[in-house]
Amino acid sequence: MDGLIGWLGGAYPWVKAAHLIFVIFWMAGMFMLPRFLVYHMAAAPGSAEEALWIERERRLLRIIIDPAMAIVWILGLALAFNIGFAGQGWLHAKLAIVFLFSGYHGWLAGLTKKFARGERPLAERTLRIANEVPSLVTIAVVILAVVKPF
Numbered sequence: 001m002d003g004l005i006g007w008l009g010g011a012y013p014w015v016k017a018a019h020l021i022f023v024i025f026w027m028a029g030m031f032m033l034p035r036f037l038v039y040h041m042a043a044a045p046g047s048a049e050e051a052l053w054i055e056r057e058r059r060l061l062r063i064i065i066d067p068a069m070a071i072v073w074i075l076g077l078a079l080a081f082n083i084g085f086a087g088q089g090w091l092h093a094k095l096a097i098v099f100l101f102s103g104y105h106g107w108l109a110g111l112t113k114k115f116a117r118g119e120r121p122l123a124e125r126t127l128r129i130a131n132e133v134p135s136l137v138t139i140a141v142v143i144l145a146v147v148k149p150f
């Protein structure tokens with residue numbers, strides 16, 4: 001694994017810039033999706049309004065969130081192998097948070113499918129709390145990546 005240290009050479013800042021561009025796309029989508037689900041929840045199952053939310057959620061996931069998340073992971077891991085994992089506590093913490101956040105994304109994607117079938121398997125209050133997750137993750141991950149406190 002150490003053999004990859006420095007493998008990006010002069011491309012490193014370009015890869016980092018691309019990483020941040022797709023981080024913004026991914027996070028923008030992740031701020032929108034649980035908000036869409038709050039509106040979707042208020043629409044009656046089977047109604048014309050609900051059909052619009054089903055389509056909006058599907059397109060947001062397929063066109064923005066899923067591709068952006070895949071590219072963020074690929075570029076982030078490319079950067080991580082370039083700098084190496086040893087002694088980088090901030091990177092380990094960041095990876096743990098981003099891994100859980102990817103699971104949160106999967107949970108939301110699963111919810112959109114259940115909602116589309118007319119199921120409402122959670123309270124609106126839970127969804128409103130879930131809306132805060134992307135903000136908290138952004139704060140934690142940016143501080144870890146920029147300040148590198150440990």
Ligand code: HEM
Binds near residue numbers: 020072076080083137
């Ligand atoms: C998906 C997995 C991810 C991996 C493996 C990853 C890994 C990395 C690595 C290794 C760096 C280089 C740090 C440096 O050059 O000092 C970096 C930079 C950065 N990442 Fe990520 N990252 C991921 C996702 C994210 C997410 C979701 C966010 C924001 C919500 C984010 C925000 C940043 C920021 C702000 C920087 C710039 C740090 C700096 O140069 O000061 N990353 N990332």
